[in-house]
Structure formats: structure tokens, C-alpha cells
Amino acid sequence: MKRLSLIFLVVFSMLLSACALNSSGDNESKDSGEKASTSAVKDAKGKSYKATDVSALPDKAKARKDTFIAGISAPGGVFLPYFYENGWDGNATTPIFAPLVDLDKDGKPVPILAESWETSKDQLTYTFHIRKNAKFSDGSPVTANDVAFTLKLLHDPAYNGYQDISLAAIKGGKEYKEGKAKTIEGIKAKDPQTIEITTDKVNAKALLILGGQVLSEKYYGKDYKYGKLDYLKDLYSKPLGAGPYVFSKYVPGQEIRYTANDKYYAGKPKTKNLIYKIIDKATSLQQFETGELDYAGFPADDDTVEQLKSLKFANIKVEPVNDYGLIYVNNTRPQFKDKEVRQALLYGLDRQKIVDVRFKGFGQVADIPVSPVSWAYNNQGVTEYKFDPKKAKKLLDKAGWKTGKSGIREKNGVQLKINYLTSDAEDAVIPIAKENYQDIGVKFEPDITDFNALVSKLTKKNYDFAAVSTSQILDPSDTVEELATKNPNNYMGYSNAKIDKLIQEGLGTLDITKRKEVYHELYKEFTQDPPYILIHYRQSARAISGQIEGLVPDNYTGIGSSLPNISIKK
Amino acid sequence: MKQYVLQRFIQMIIILFGTSFIIFFLFALLPGDYIDSNLSLTPQRAHELKALYGLDQPILQRYFTWLGNVFHGNLGFSLKHQESVVSLLNKYVWNSFIVALLALFFTWTIALLTGVFSAIKQYSLFDGLVTFFVFAAMSFPSFFISLLFIKWFGVDLKILPIGGMIDTGSETTGFAYILEVGKHMILPVAILTLLSVGSLTRYFRTGMLEVIRQDYIRTARAKGLKERTVIFKHTLKNAILPAITLLAFELPGLFSGAIIMEQIFNWPGVGRIQIESVSFRDYPVLMAFTLFLSSLTIIGNFLADVTYAAVDPRIRLK
Numbered sequence: 001m002k003r004l005s006l007i008f009l010v011v012f013s014m015l016l017s018a019c020a021l022n023s024s025g026d027n028e029s030k031d032s033g034e035k036a037s038t039s040a041v042k043d044a045k046g047k048s049y050k051a052t053d054v055s056a057l058p059d060k061a062k063a064r065k066d067t068f069i070a071g072i073s074a075p076g077g078v079f080l081p082y083f084y085e086n087g088w089d090g091n092a093t094t095p096i097f098a099p100l101v102d103l104d105k106d107g108k109p110v111p112i113l114a115e116s117w118e119t120s121k122d123q124l125t126y127t128f129h130i131r132k133n134a135k136f137s138d139g140s141p142v143t144a145n146d147v148a149f150t151l152k153l154l155h156d157p158a159y160n161g162y163q164d165i166s167l168a169a170i171k172g173g174k175e176y177k178e179g180k181a182k183t184i185e186g187i188k189a190k191d192p193q194t195i196e197i198t199t200d201k202v203n204a205k206a207l208l209i210l211g212g213q214v215l216s217e218k219y220y221g222k223d224y225k226y227g228k229l230d231y232l233k234d235l236y237s238k239p240l241g242a243g244p245y246v247f248s249k250y251v252p253g254q255e256i257r258y259t260a261n262d263k264y265y266a267g268k269p270k271t272k273n274l275i276y277k278i279i280d281k282a283t284s285l286q287q288f289e290t291g292e293l294d295y296a297g298f299p300a301d302d303d304t305v306e307q308l309k310s311l312k313f314a315n316i317k318v319e320p321v322n323d324y325g326l327i328y329v330n331n332t333r334p335q336f337k338d339k340e341v342r343q344a345l346l347y348g349l350d351r352q353k354i355v356d357v358r359f360k361g362f363g364q365v366a367d368i369p370v371s372p373v374s375w376a377y378n379n380q381g382v383t384e385y386k387f388d389p390k391k392a393k394k395l396l397d398k399a400g401w402k403t404g405k406s407g408i409r410e411k412n413g414v415q416l417k418i419n420y421l422t423s424d425a426e427d428a429v430i431p432i433a434k435e436n437y438q439d440i441g442v443k444f445e446p447d448i449t450d451f452n453a454l455v456s457k458l459t460k461k462n463y464d465f466a467a468v469s470t471s472q473i474l475d476p477s478d479t480v481e482e483l484a485t486k487n488p489n490n491y492m493g494y495s496n497a498k499i500d501k502l503i504q505e506g507l508g509t510l511d512i513t514k515r516k517e518v519y520h521e522l523y524k525e526f527t528q529d530p531p532y533i534l535i536h537y538r539q540s541a542r543a544i545s546g547q548i549e550g551l552v553p554d555n556y557t558g559i560g561s562s563l564p565n566i567s568i569k570k
Numbered sequence: 571m572k573q574y575v576l577q578r579f580i581q582m583i584i585i586l587f588g589t590s591f592i593i594f595f596l597f598a599l600l601p602g603d604y605i606d607s608n609l610s611l612t613p614q615r616a617h618e619l620k621a622l623y624g625l626d627q628p629i630l631q632r633y634f635t636w637l638g639n640v641f642h643g644n645l646g647f648s649l650k651h652q653e654s655v656v657s658l659l660n661k662y663v664w665n666s667f668i669v670a671l672l673a674l675f676f677t678w679t680i681a682l683l684t685g686v687f688s689a690i691k692q693y694s695l696f697d698g699l700v701t702f703f704v705f706a707a708m709s710f711p712s713f714f715i716s717l718l719f720i721k722w723f724g725v726d727l728k729i730l731p732i733g734g735m736i737d738t739g740s741e742t743t744g745f746a747y748i749l750e751v752g753k754h755m756i757l758p759v760a761i762l763t764l765l766s767v768g769s770l771t772r773y774f775r776t777g778m779l780e781v782i783r784q785d786y787i788r789t790a791r792a793k794g795l796k797e798r799t800v801i802f803k804h805t806l807k808n809a810i811l812p813a814i815t816l817l818a819f820e821l822p823g824l825f826s827g828a829i830i831m832e833q834i835f836n837w838p839g840v841g842r843i844q845i846e847s848v849s850f851r852d853y854p855v856l857m858a859f860t861l862f863l864s865s866l867t868i869i870g871n872f873l874a875d876v877t878y879a880a881v882d883p884r885i886r887l888k
Binding site for chain 1: 600602623650661717720732736739838846
């Protein structure tokens with residue numbers, strides 16, 4: 001999981017195979033009173049099938065008594081959090097490095113290496129209390145200095161990884177980065193087990209950034225000099241952390257091996273060996289079938305699910321994935337500036353059909369910019385854009401787009417044309433949108449390019465429509481921040497004062513109940529004035545070998561949080 | 571001869587330079603770079619990273635920096651793998667190489683034998699069967715046939731591993747390790763051979779048939795030479811000449827031809843690295859690998875010309 005890719009992945013088949021370790025949870029996640037009435041949430045619970053005959057397990061799997069094997073897609077061998085560039089390396093480092101705070105299956109923070117934490121009244125200062133028995137795998141204790149060192153490393157001007165520490169706005173961080181200060185003012189180690197971090201700005205997402213994976217100062221900080229991080233490259237392949245497992249061997253392109261860490265604070269994991277085996281999605285099913293894998297994720301479709309069921313030894317879970325697919329609309333183009341036009345384009349597109357074609361019953365039409373598994377999902381009272389060409393025509397007429405001689409709507413001599421960027425040559429949107437939009441007098445022209453070219457056009461706002469999907473949503477703010485007028489990543493050129501205000505409010509408090517209300521309000525406004533066209537929520541299938549117990553993949557950490565509890569039934 | 575070789579050598583160096591130039595500029599002109607493909611970066615962070623990676627410099631300057639490094643044996647640093655390109659390629663290239671080399675060996679042996687025999691026995695049952703299988707093998711998509719073989723030999727019969735290079739968690743060393751890797755190589759090598767043996771068989775068969783019809787063969791036969799001498803000494807030797815060029819061209823193909831196969835069989839080869847670096851615009855890897863392939867092509871060409879000139883004096887007389 002962890003920053004699966006920091007990007008919007010579109011085509012990359014990675015996206016589908018990502019489910020290997022990444023996950024969607026079993027969902028009783030809808031806590032609180034909001035009785036989610038819609039089918040969306042009902043579907044979000046997914047389906048699960050129990051293994052009917054565990055004795056059908058292939059001998060290879062039966063012979064394994066103390067090794068658990070999970071599939072992974074393509075790690076690259078940089079086993080150091082904050083420094084890898086490949087999302088799969090993130091999966092590979094999860095067993096080795098434990099964070100202070102992680103997310104539970106509902107996306108809410110839970111303490112790991114930190115026993116607890118407090119935030120000050122003004123929500124600016126975080127105090128983490130580290131567990132007394134938290135130790136790195138070399139036996140040395142995890143201390144406040146290690147946390148301070150980790151944060152300092154991220155502020156180093158030579159740091160070139162994915163973590164943008166400036167988002168946490170630690171007091172004095174900027175000065176340290178610019179070389180104006182020798183230390184970071186806002187980080188104070190009170191005693192070996194207590195660290196106090198002061199920030200300049202309230203940010204609901206800061207807790208996870210500050211409470212990330214902890215690097216040992218003794219091990220990684222030995223040769224640290226300000227502005228020079230090259231020495232760390234030698235340590236990429238020799239990780240040392242405080243996680244449930246200890247790295248033992250990486251066979252490039254083949255597998256990563258781990259052994260249980262007997263110094264782990266919560267006790268030595270039940271299964272002695274862990275292997276992440278590198279698989280290809282074309283043959284992962286066969287790998288599972290022959291007992292090479294104990295756990296793997298698959299794109300959900302009837303064939304795969306049926307085949308998994310027919311194996312009899314697999315526990316199968318078909319559940320929604322924590323992301324969604326959408327079509328960006330360039331709001332800066334005069335024809336899409338008008339909110340009625342955007343609404344019309346939503347009404348005029350048969351999204352149900354697109355979802356059915358693409359996911360064959362294992363997906364649903366997206367209605368708000370968050371996935372149904374998130375704690376923030378609440379679609380009550382939002383405008384659902386059911387396919388309605390009549391309404392679409394009416395709205396376009398109202399907005400002044402009249403049908404011209406060629407059958408295409410025109411306004412001030414400009415035709416209503418949509419150039420649709422996609423990087424998927426078999427994009428199901430193309431034939432359906434072409435037909436749907438023709439019916440309401442809009443011309444739709446697909447433009448198939450590669451992903452990087454698409455991104456390049458997107459960032460220059462040189463497009464009409466562009467197909468993308470989000471990466472895994474860890475916090476509901478992740479997906480809506482880009483809608484803010486001043487957000488540099490607002491590639492839609494969307495601007496709505498009310499949304500701007502709500503985004504700030506959503507980030508400006510650490511209280512989840514309050515945030516829920518704010519996001520619900522935001523979603524309602526979002527559907528009133530849609531910045532883009534939401535398309536789908538999708539599902540994935542996960543198969544767990546029948547002899548494995550204690551493995552509960554969730555939507556935020558994948559199998560990460562289950563690792564210490566996995567056991568093999570004998 | 572010496573002069574010819576020298577001439578071709580100098581030509582080769584110039585072409586190599588030209589190629590490196592073109593490669594660099596083509597990649598630099600592609601829209602988007604490694605940083606750009608990360609949409610979630612703030613512009614400020616993106617700018618910082620570009621400066622750290624030197625991506626903000628003008629193309630020409632980047633080219634000369636890169637070229638200078640290449641002369642020092644430094645092919646750059648992979649952005650995605652956070653590792654030097656040389657060590658990265660070194661990790662994977664040999665795996666690709668052994669599979670391709672074995673496949674090449676089998677392809678040529680089988681193609682040579684079946685090609686020659688079906689030419690000798692033209693229109694016989696053997697020839698008919700060979701022709702049939704050649705076409706059948708050529709027309710299968712590699713993807714399909716790989717999955718089919720995996721299903722047959724891996725899933726149903728359980729006699730061969732489905733993929734990878736070693737058994738999961740295996741700790742074998744020495745001879746046992748070689749055996750294990752060998753077992754994993756059977757399917758990929760078999761499929762690669764199957765896919766490429768067809769065209770080569772046809773090539774040899776046609777070559778043989780053409781030479782058999784020549785007057786000097788008829789003369790040889792008329793002189794009363796043994797059929798074996800006629801075929802293997804006179805016909806084959808002449809028919810195989812053009813294959814020298816072909817063999818030299820196989821050099822780059824050794825590394826680039828098996829991408830799909832490597833993917834399906836999880837073979838830790840260089841093909842997957844290449845695909846990845848295209849989609850992530852990992853320029854240093856892309857350029858190093860493309861340069862490597864084009865160098866092989868150019869060197870292969872050079873070798874072909876030289877050997878051809880050695881065996882056929884008419885060429886260097888020009």
C-alpha cells in the first residue's frame with residue numbers, strides 16, 4: 001500500500017495488480033448513525049466465499065509449515081521508507097519498518113510504536129509517547145531521538161524522495177532546509193520516550209506524516225552530514241527497522257524474504273518466514289492454483305471468481321477498492337465553464353453502461369469524490385446524475401447551446417466538441433460516450449495517447465476531457481484538495497468559493513466527527529457544481545489459502561497490519 | 571582486407587555517436603519527464619526535484635554531461651530504481667542473455683537440420699509435415715502459446731514450474747542451483763525456440779533449394795560424388811553464407827526479443843526493466859538500454875560485414 005504510487009495511475013495495469021497486497025477491507029466500516037441507505041454502501045460490503053475443502057490444497061502449499069507467501073508485483077530493491085521511488089518497494093518495506101501511527105481498517109489512526117499521542121488545544125502541537133518495549137531488530141530501543149532524526153532527514157535539502165514534509169509545516173523546518181538553522185525548532189525530544197512536535201498550521205493529515213515509519217538514528221544516522229544523503233544508498237539493500245519482520249534476502253526480480261522479528265514490541269509474529277514473491281498478473285491465478293502463493297489479489301470478474309471458487313481451498317473476498325475513476329473536465333475552456341453544461345454532460349452520459357462494460361458487475365457508478373469504503377462516504381442528499389438525455393438537452397438549451405445545421409450544438413459560432421484524452425486504447429468510455437453525446441448534439445472525439453503525454457497536456461490545461469483514476473485514498477482530503485482554486489494541482493481550473501472554504505475546514509480540524517460533516521457538505525456542493533465527471537468505483541478479488549488464519553486484508557494497510565497475526569493451520 | 575576493416579570500424583564509431591545523439595534528443599523531446607508524471611507533487615517540490623536531478627538544464631547541456639559520463643563508464647543513475655544504471659542492467663541482463671542464447675542455439679540447430687532435410691526431400695511427407703508445423707508455430711501469438719504451455723505443463727501435469735527462475739524460498743547452491751534454474755528455463759526456452767524456428771527453417775529450406783538447382787551442384791552430382799558430399803560440402807556451405815548476416819543481427823535481438831516471454835514467465839530479465847522505464851520516463855535507464863541495443867546492432871552489422879568479406883572476397887573488392 002503506502003503511496004502505492006504517488007500518482008494518478010491510469011492505464012498502468014499496475015493499478016489492477018496492485019491489489020496483490022493492497023486491498024479493500026471487510027467492511028463494517030460504516031460506524032456512527034448515518035444509515036447509509038444507498039445501494040452503494042450495501043455493495044461496498046462485498047461478498048466473501050469460504051473455502052469448502054481445505055484438503056484440496058496442493059501438496060506444495062500443505063508442505064509449508066512456517067512460511068507465508070504473498071504475491072507482489074514489481075519491487076525494485078530500495079528498502080528504505082521515504083527513499084524508494086517504486087510503490088512496490090513501499091509494500092516491501094512495510095513488514096520491516098513500523099510507524100508510530102497507522103490506519104486501521106476504517107482509515108482511522110491507531111497507535112503502533114507510539115503508545116498514545118496528544119494534540120494541544122490549538123491543534124498545533126503533537127506529543128507522541130513511544131512504547132517502552134519498542135525496539136529495532138538489532139535490539140536498540142526506539143527513542144524520541146530516532147523520530148527526530150527521521151523528520152530531520154526529510155528536511156535535508158538533499159532529500160529527493162516522495163515525502164513532502166513541508167505539508168506538515170513543522171515549526172522551523174523551512175529554516176533548517178534553507179540552512180538558516182542548525183536544528184528544527186519545532187521538534188523537541190522531552191525524554192527518550194516522548195517527543196513533542198509543533199507545527200505552524202492545523203492539518204488533519206499531519207498526524208500520519210509525523211507519525212510515519214521510524215528510522216534508527218544509530219544505524220541510518222551514523223554518517224549523516226547536512227546536505228549529503230548519498231551514504232544512505234549503501235543501506236538501501238540492508239534495511240533495519242522496528243517492524244514485525246526482519247529482512248533476510250532479496251533475489252532481484254524473484255522474491256523478498258523475511259524472518260520473524262523476535263524483538264517486535266507486540267511479540268514475535270506467529271509465522272516464522274514471510275516471502276513476497278514477484279508475480280505477473282497474467283499468471284498469478286495459476287501461481288495461486290498450484291500452491292505457490294498463499295495470498296494474491298485479482299481483478300474482480302466472474303471468470304476469476306468462479307475459477308477461484310472451483311479450487312475449493314481458497315477463501316475469497318470480493319470487495320471495493322479504495323479509489324475511483326473519473327474524467328477530468330477542463331473548466332477553463334469556455335464551453336465547460338458553465339456549470340449547466342457540465343451537469344448536462346453528466347446527465348447525458350450513460351455511466352452505468354460504462355461501468356457494466358468495464359467491470360462486468362464488479363463496479364458501480366461513482367457519485368461523490370471518495371470511495372464507499374471511506375469513513376467520509378456519505379451520499380445522502382447529493383445530486384445523483386442518473387442517465388437522462390432529455391434533461392441533458394434541456395440544460396444545454398438553457399445554457400444557450402442550440403443545435404446547428406450539422407446536428408452539433410453551437411453557441412456564438414463555436415461547436416460543442418469534446419476532445420477526450422485517454423491512455424487506454426480499449427477504453428469503454430469511447431464508444432458509449434460517442435453515441436450518448438451524439439444524441440444530445442455534442443461531438444466526442446477520442447484521442448489515445450500514452451500516460452505521460454496525457455499528464456503533460458493535463459498540467460498545461462491543454463485538454464477538454466481526460467480519463468484518470470485516483471491512487472489509493474488514505475484521507476478524504478486527498479481527492480478534494482485539488483479542487484481548491486489556488487491549489488497548484490487544480491488541473492481542471494475549477495473554482496468554487498464554498499468548496500475552497502470547506503476544503504480548508506476539512507483539513508483544519510483533527511476531529512473526525514466534525515470532518516465528516518464538513519465533507520458531507522462538500523460532497524453536496526460538489527454534485528451541485530460538478531468540477532468533473534465521476535465514473536466508477538471498482539472491486540477486486542482477494543484469495544487467501546484455506547490453511548492461513550489471521551489474515552484480514554484491509555483497505556488502508558493491505559496485509560500489512562495482519563502480518564504479526566498470520567498463522568498456518570496444521 | 572585490413573583497410574576494409576579499418577574503414578568499416580571508423581564508420582561504426584561515427585554511427586554510434588550519431589545514434590547516441592538521436593536517442594538522447596528523441597527521449598528528451600517526449601512529453602513529460604520522470605517528475606512530471608507525478609501529479610501529486612506541488613510545483614515547488616517538483617521544481618526542487620528537477621534541480622536535484624538536473625532535469626531543469628537545457629537539453630544540449632544534459633546531452634554532453636551524459637556523454638561525458640558515458641566515457642567514464644557511468645551510464646547514469648536510475649531515478650526509479652535509485653541505483654546506478656550499470657549495476658541495474660548488470661543484475662538483469664545476464665538472465666535475459668542465457669535464455670536467449672539457449673533459444674538461439676536450439677533455433678539454429680533445429681532450423682538447420684529440418685531446413686536441410688526438407689529441402690533434400692522436397693515434396694516428401696517429411697517436407698509436408700515440416701512446412702505445416704512451421705506455419706503453425708509461426709502463427710501462434712507468443713502470449714497465447716505461453717499461457718497454454720503453462721496450463722498444460724505447470725497446472726495440469728505439474729511437471730514444470732510456472733515461472734520465475736528458482737523455487738520460492740529455495741536455498742540451493744552449486745549444481746543443484748543450476749539444475750533448478752535449468753528446470754525453470756525449459757518452458758521459456760522451448761517457447762522462444764518454437765516461435766522463431768519457423769521463419770529460420772523456411773529461410774534455410776529456400777536457401778538450400780536455390781543452391782541445389784545451381785549448375786555446379788548438377789556438375790558435382792554428374793561427376794559421381796557421393797550425395798552426402800554434394801549436400802553438405804557443396805550445397806550447404808553455399809546456402810549458409812547469407813545466414814552469417816542473419817546471425818549477426820540476432821545479437822541485439824538476444825536482449826530485446828523476449829520481453830513478453832519474460833513477463834509471462836516472471837523471468838527476471840531486462841525486458842521488464844525496459845518497459846517500466848518507458849512508462850516512468852526513467853531517462854537514464856532508457857537511454858542506456860537503447861544505446862546498448864543500438865550499439866549491438868551496429869557492432870553486429872560490423873561483424874557481419876567483416877566476416878562476410880572474409881568468406882566472400884567479392885565484397886571487399888568493391
